[in-house]
Amino acid sequence: MLLTLADAIERFVPDGASIALEGFTHLIPFAAGHEIIRQRRRDLHLIRMTPDLIYDQMIGMGCARKLTFSWGGNPGVGSLHRLRDAVEHQWPNPLLLDEHSHAGMAAAFCAGAARLPFGVLRGYLDTDLAAHNPNIRRVTCPFTAESLAAVPALNPDVTILHAQRADREGNVAIDGILGAAREAAMAAKMLVVTVEEIVEKLPPAMNGIVLPHWVVGAVVHCRGGAYPSYAQGCYARDNAFYQRWDAIARERESFSAWMDRHVLGTRDHAGFLAQLRQEAA
Amino acid sequence: MNPCTREESMTIAAARLLWNRCVCFVGIGLPSAACNLARLTHAPDIVLIYESGTIGTRPDVLPLSIGDGELADTATCVVPLPEIFSHYLQAGRVDVGFLGAAQIDRHGNLNSTVIGDSYITPKTRLPGAGGAQEIAAHAKQTFVMLAATPRSFVERLDFRTSAGFLDGNGARARSSAHGGGPRAVITDFGMLAPHPQSEELQLTALFHGASIDEARSKVGWPLALADSIDTIAPPTAHELDTLRALNARTKAAHARRVEIPL
Numbered sequence: 001m002l003l004t005l006a007d008a009i010e011r012f013v014p015d016g017a018s019i020a021l022e023g024f025t026h027l028i029p030f031a032a033g034h035e036i037i038r039q040r041r042r043d044l045h046l047i048r049m050t051p052d053l054i055y056d057q058m059i060g061m062g063c064a065r066k067l068t069f070s071w072g073g074n075p076g077v078g079s080l081h082r083l084r085d086a087v088e089h090q091w092p093n094p095l096l097l098d099e100h101s102h103a104g105m106a107a108a109f110c111a112g113a114a115r116l117p118f119g120v121l122r123g124y125l126d127t128d129l130a131a132h133n134p135n136i137r138r139v140t141c142p143f144t145a146e147s148l149a150a151v152p153a154l155n156p157d158v159t160i161l162h163a164q165r166a167d168r169e170g171n172v173a174i175d176g177i178l179g180a181a182r183e184a185a186m187a188a189k190m191l192v193v194t195v196e197e198i199v200e201k202l203p204p205a206m207n208g209i210v211l212p213h214w215v216v217g218a219v220v221h222c223r224g225g226a227y228p229s230y231a232q233g234c235y236a237r238d239n240a241f242y243q244r245w246d247a248i249a250r251e252r253e254s255f256s257a258w259m260d261r262h263v264l265g266t267r268d269h270a271g272f273l274a275q276l277r278q279e280a281a
Numbered sequence: 282m283n284p285c286t287r288e289e290s291m292t293i294a295a296a297r298l299l300w301n302r303c304v305c306f307v308g309i310g311l312p313s314a315a316c317n318l319a320r321l322t323h324a325p326d327i328v329l330i331y332e333s334g335t336i337g338t339r340p341d342v343l344p345l346s347i348g349d350g351e352l353a354d355t356a357t358c359v360v361p362l363p364e365i366f367s368h369y370l371q372a373g374r375v376d377v378g379f380l381g382a383a384q385i386d387r388h389g390n391l392n393s394t395v396i397g398d399s400y401i402t403p404k405t406r407l408p409g410a411g412g413a414q415e416i417a418a419h420a421k422q423t424f425v426m427l428a429a430t431p432r433s434f435v436e437r438l439d440f441r442t443s444a445g446f447l448d449g450n451g452a453r454a455r456s457s458a459h460g461g462g463p464r465a466v467i468t469d470f471g472m473l474a475p476h477p478q479s480e481e482l483q484l485t486a487l488f489h490g491a492s493i494d495e496a497r498s499k500v501g502w503p504l505a506l507a508d509s510i511d512t513i514a515p516p517t518a519h520e521l522d523t524l525r526a527l528n529a530r531t532k533a534a535h536a537r538r539v540e541i542p543l
Contacts (some may be wrong), residue, residue: 070411071412075346076310076344088402101414122371123415125414126456127410177359178361179348180361235539236350237345277543
């Protein structure tokens with residue numbers, strides 16, 4: 001099903017939904033996150049291994065009630081100030097944390113993808129996280145009696161990915177760093193993918209990552225949809241923007257002003273990108 | 282040439298701990314600089330793994346994030362992240378894990394989660410575990426890099442994100458952790474290493490110009506001294522040139538304007 005981004009968010013992301021916008025540094029679906037902010041969604045359960053700037057923005061704009069995550073920083077730069085403000089000062093509202101390690105969250109997505117009730121790993125050993133998160137428990141191997149960590153499967157109501165291309169049938173091809181995008185896609189009850197381009201037919205991909213059309217609920221054509229993250233082969237990660245974000249997001253006032261102007265003040269992602277281009281010129 | 286900074290000394294000392302063909306799980310920041318410096322000097326066939334799924338990567342500039350395109354472009358292969366943690370790290374296929382942290386205690390346990398008494402309402406919320414706790418658990422050995430102050434080298438962690446030697450005296454070996462734990466802590470006055478029996482970190486080496494007094498003043502517990510304390514050989518011109526060129530290329534690349542797609 002080919003939709004506009006506004007229609008896809010309107011139809012599939014109601015208030016209160018659990019949503020995973022996945023993509024590990026690469027292919028982060030910024031356009032979709034911005035559209036959720038424009039449509040003023042509330043009480044969302046946000047799921048992402050690395051919240052990154054997109055969840056910093058959604059948290060700061062009051063979209064979230066809960067966050068499932070495993071590393072919440074601005075990579076190579078420092079803090080996510082809006083996430084910190086929500087945790088440290090409950091601004092703009094309290095945020096419930098469901099915190100994991102990367103390995104734990106990966107196991108939870110894998111279990112979700114396979115529709116198993118929990119994921120298992122040799123993890124969380126002799127550390128404090130399990131004492132603060134009831135979603136981290138121990139199970140005993142029935143064969144060896146080894147004690148292992150167990151985490152409940154993650155099955156988001158909606159997973160949203162960004163990818164390089166889809167074909168007319170709705171098959172989606174992804175190149176480059178995947179993170180847990182494939183597992184998050186297969187774990188979801190509904191999968192929406194924004195893509196750089198739609199082609200008649202995808203080239204044969206023997207072992208490449210293709211999400212076949214019947215697991216893809218909706219495809220949205222959205223060029224530049226990962227910016228300021230990146231799409232391998234299309235455009236690079238805007239590392240200078242990630243560095244600038246530190247100053248923009250540090251104070252509530254500068255953050256709100258930036259979001260008002262660039263996200264709420266633009267009609268769609270093309271408008272957002274055009275405005276940034278104009279400012280850069 | 283300008284005299285080298287302590288940060289450069291730390292990076293070069295850490296790079297020297299790595300050997301050719303070792304399989305190294307790399308974190309962002311100083312560890313990434315150290316691992317790539319090793320690759321560009323004495324360890325050309327080191328295998329660098331970043332948790333984003335890139336294996337055998339040979340970046341020309343240091344990545345800002347753990348998943349920059351540069352890492353994928355120059356990798357032997359790129360695998361899904363769950364495989365990195367299960368098939369490689371958990372399966373024991375990583376020789377060295379490199380970790381940073383906000384706090385370390387005398388047994389090499391690490392905190393990168395919260396500062397303050399409460400997890401729910403922390404004074405400072407830090408990024409969290411990421412890959413650290415499983416790297417600490419499963420890598421055959423780990424090296425830790427962080428600058429020393431009494432607030433970072435602490436008597437008691439505010440939160441234990443990643444396990445070192447727990448309470449020492451073999452506690453880690455009695456736990457179910459498979460990896461060997463921290464073998465070296467590289468900090469701005471020199472290096473610490475665990476005592477063979479007690480597993481308490483003790484001062485084993487100082488940088489040229491650093492002193493035992495400086496080390497003691499920066500560590501928040503009574504710092505034990507090894508039987509002999511080495512002086513770390515100063516950086517060679519080749520090491521320093523290579524590191525500075527790498528950092529200069531990196532800085533230019535990260536500041537480069539990216540064409541905004543439309």
